[in-house]
Amino acid sequence: MAVIISFEEEQAKADTALLRLQALVADDMIKVNHTIIHKMQSPVSLIPKLAGHLIASGGKRLRPMLTLATSLMCGYKGERHAELAACVEFIHSATLLHDDVVDESDLRRGLETANAVWGNKASVLVGDFLFSRSFELMVADGSLEVLAILSNASSVIAEGEVLQLTTANDMNTTEDAYMQVIVAKTAALFAASCEIGAVIAEESKAKQAALKSYGKNLGIVFQLIDDVLDFSAEQKKLGKSVGDDFREGKVTLPIVLAFRRGNTTEREFWCRTIEELEQNDDDLKKAINLMKKHNALSDTVERARHYGSIAKDALAIFPDDEYRKALTDIVDFCINRAY
Amino acid sequence: MAVIISFEEEQAKADTALLRLQALVADDMIKVNHTIIHKMQSPVSLIPKLAGHLIASGGKRLRPMLTLATSLMCGYKGERHAELAACVEFIHSATLLHDDVVDESDLRRGLETANAVWGNKASVLVGDFLFSRSFELMVADGSLEVLAILSNASSVIAEGEVLQLTTANDMNTTEDAYMQVIVAKTAALFAASCEIGAVIAEESKAKQAALKSYGKNLGIVFQLIDDVLDFSAEQKKLGKSVGDDFREGKVTLPIVLAFRRGNTTEREFWCRTIEELEQNDDDLKKAINLMKKHNALSDTVERARHYGSIAKDALAIFPDDEYRKALTDIVDFCINRAY
Numbered sequence: 001m002a003v004i005i006s007f008e009e010e011q012a013k014a015d016t017a018l019l020r021l022q023a024l025v026a027d028d029m030i031k032v033n034h035t036i037i038h039k040m041q042s043p044v045s046l047i048p049k050l051a052g053h054l055i056a057s058g059g060k061r062l063r064p065m066l067t068l069a070t071s072l073m074c075g076y077k078g079e080r081h082a083e084l085a086a087c088v089e090f091i092h093s094a095t096l097l098h099d100d101v102v103d104e105s106d107l108r109r110g111l112e113t114a115n116a117v118w119g120n121k122a123s124v125l126v127g128d129f130l131f132s133r134s135f136e137l138m139v140a141d142g143s144l145e146v147l148a149i150l151s152n153a154s155s156v157i158a159e160g161e162v163l164q165l166t167t168a169n170d171m172n173t174t175e176d177a178y179m180q181v182i183v184a185k186t187a188a189l190f191a192a193s194c195e196i197g198a199v200i201a202e203e204s205k206a207k208q209a210a211l212k213s214y215g216k217n218l219g220i221v222f223q224l225i226d227d228v229l230d231f232s233a234e235q236k237k238l239g240k241s242v243g244d245d246f247r248e249g250k251v252t253l254p255i256v257l258a259f260r261r262g263n264t265t266e267r268e269f270w271c272r273t274i275e276e277l278e279q280n281d282d283d284l285k286k287a288i289n290l291m292k293k294h295n296a297l298s299d300t301v302e303r304a305r306h307y308g309s310i311a312k313d314a315l316a317i318f319p320d321d322e323y324r325k326a327l328t329d330i331v332d333f334c335i336n337r338a339y
Numbered sequence: 340m341a342v343i344i345s346f347e348e349e350q351a352k353a354d355t356a357l358l359r360l361q362a363l364v365a366d367d368m369i370k371v372n373h374t375i376i377h378k379m380q381s382p383v384s385l386i387p388k389l390a391g392h393l394i395a396s397g398g399k400r401l402r403p404m405l406t407l408a409t410s411l412m413c414g415y416k417g418e419r420h421a422e423l424a425a426c427v428e429f430i431h432s433a434t435l436l437h438d439d440v441v442d443e444s445d446l447r448r449g450l451e452t453a454n455a456v457w458g459n460k461a462s463v464l465v466g467d468f469l470f471s472r473s474f475e476l477m478v479a480d481g482s483l484e485v486l487a488i489l490s491n492a493s494s495v496i497a498e499g500e501v502l503q504l505t506t507a508n509d510m511n512t513t514e515d516a517y518m519q520v521i522v523a524k525t526a527a528l529f530a531a532s533c534e535i536g537a538v539i540a541e542e543s544k545a546k547q548a549a550l551k552s553y554g555k556n557l558g559i560v561f562q563l564i565d566d567v568l569d570f571s572a573e574q575k576k577l578g579k580s581v582g583d584d585f586r587e588g589k590v591t592l593p594i595v596l597a598f599r600r601g602n603t604t605e606r607e608f609w610c611r612t613i614e615e616l617e618q619n620d621d622d623l624k625k626a627i628n629l630m631k632k633h634n635a636l637s638d639t640v641e642r643a644r645h646y647g648s649i650a651k652d653a654l655a656i657f658p659d660d661e662y663r664k665a666l667t668d669i670v671d672f673c674i675n676r677a678y
Binding site: 042045047120144147159163 | 381434437440464470471474475479490496498504
């Protein structure tokens with residue numbers, strides 16, 4: 001007899017995955033938060049005010065958690081993991097500040113964005129500060145290997161963001177071009193966050209590579225689901241506005257699939273709304289209906305499952321302990337955000 | 340009988356100072372330019388296009404020249420100076436791209452700014468790319484000491500830029516507050532550019548400190564004169580628009596002095612134009628006249644001479660060779676830009 005696991009059970013299981021990961025790294029996360037608060041201080045009061053607004057708005061701190069959990073899984077016993085996890089969060093925060101300027105966003109995590117409150121100028125410059133500060137922290141850590149990984153990730157992220165600009169408003173964007181954007185702008189930092197966990201634990205090259213691959217594929221999952229959520233009512237729960245990507249003409253995978261599977265009239269709709277940015281009040285609703293018609297959202301989730309499987313398999317060379325279990329289950333947590 | 344040196348002679352002497360410095364580092368500057376062109380490449384074609392627009396627009400490359408000249412003065416024989424000089428220019432270029440976004444400038448070095456051509460988004464992101472790339476280059480160089488100097492300079496620069504935002508449109512800004520801004524936003528990178536020359540040559544801490552001090556004070560001179568030039572007809576020669584700072588309500592030293600030395604009516608003029616940004620067609624002309632009335636421009640140049648003397652004296656512990664002479668004379672070149 002087949003065992004039928006209900007959708008709700010799967011959801012609940014995924015949600016507890018985040019809680020379990022959080023519990024495993026809770027002690028070290030206190031140190032990370034302490035470093036973040038301490039290192040964002042500056043005599044220029046606007047800096048901690050603006051950075052604090054973003055950082056206190058309470059993201060999940062997924063990336064620093066990954067650095068902590070991967071290093072602990074590799075048996076790391078020192079204190080460097082917490083400092084480096086803070087670096088990772090600083091790099092991430094800097095890119096968020098610049099992203100919100102670039103996207104002209106007004107809302108993030110349910111709060112007004114820093115650029116909406118203090119203006120674009122301050123967001124650009126405080127982003128630069130956090131970014132520089134993260135490098136100062138890494139230099140203080142003193143590992144050229146870690147510096148190489150994170151400085152490379154940073155330039156790959158910037159490359160990905162520029163590439164995204166050039167694919168915006170372009171319905172010729174292929175799934176491959178979209179993947180190239182998200183691998184660079186999102187997956188590179190997830191990959192680096194995990195890789196450095198193995199590096200500071202002085203694990204073998206094989207395990208460093210395994211964690212880099214895990215992080216990269218988890219990052220792809222994360223971004224694919226983020227792009228699904230932009231068209232989902234569930235998005236409101238995350239404190240973002242629904243349809244931001246659509247309004248900006250950002251060509252994400254759900255749009256790529258709906259366009260390619262659509263008929264001539266439908267393609268005209270996508271060209272008008274995404275390329276010309278001529279949008280009427282009910283166009284977002286229409287876009288979502290077209291996506292549903294062509295399974296563009298559910299198939300984007302399917303793509304995410306594919307990369308999620310790669311992420312889980314990458315972990316298989318590690319001992320089957322609570323860390324590996326938590327890191328494996330966090331993949332499903334990321335996928336289940338879509339529901 | 341007193342020897343009278345005419346103004347023209349002084350000017351000509353200053354201009355040849357730049358030429359002599361350029362000649363001394365010409366061979367190495369070819370390597371710097373090669374590294375710059377090579378390292379700004381990316382498969383994302385907008386990156387070299389936008390970065391190339393800025394970099395080819397031909398600044399004087401003063402900062403990388405300082406790294407080359409100081410390292411050569413310290414007897415450095417290797418190749419690292421050229422790579423690190425390129426890092427310095429990348430950091431500078433990144434801040435220029437972000438500055439132009441922040442200042443909403445349309446012209447730089449007589450050409451349209453990158454943000455005017457490709458938009459703010461691309462300028463923010465390509466700035467991030469150049470900044471990350473400079474760290475990758477430093478990591479490849481492999482000196483944690485150099486990394487510490489340049490990562491610290493980068494966060495000080497960002498702090499200075501944020502501080503400048505908070506002093507803009509505020510006529511209560513003191514000369515001290517203004518100095519704090521320019522020491523951070525401009526002098527820090529000049530200081531770092533020179534300090535690393537001594538570091539890679541493995542010079543004594545005393546000589547490292549001397550070059551850091553030289554660079555810092557030269558940077559102050561440079562920015563003071565830049566702020567004078569914004570109100571000078573000579574500015575047009577530099578390919579910038581006259582009065583940009585005034586129109587943005589940036590509180591530079593000429594404005595601080597004219598305000599403090601002015602009578603009640605004049606102070607009302609400054610509050611209206613700089614704090615409220617209510618400006619009429621002839622207000623720039625009126626501002627310049629008030630500055631002339633109170634010697635605000637000439638006294639800013641006098642202040643620059645003071646810091647210039649400190650810079651020159653800082654060099655005194657080095658042997659009296661052609662490098663020291665060129666570095667000394669470049670101080671006068673920077674001051675004489677004002678005429």
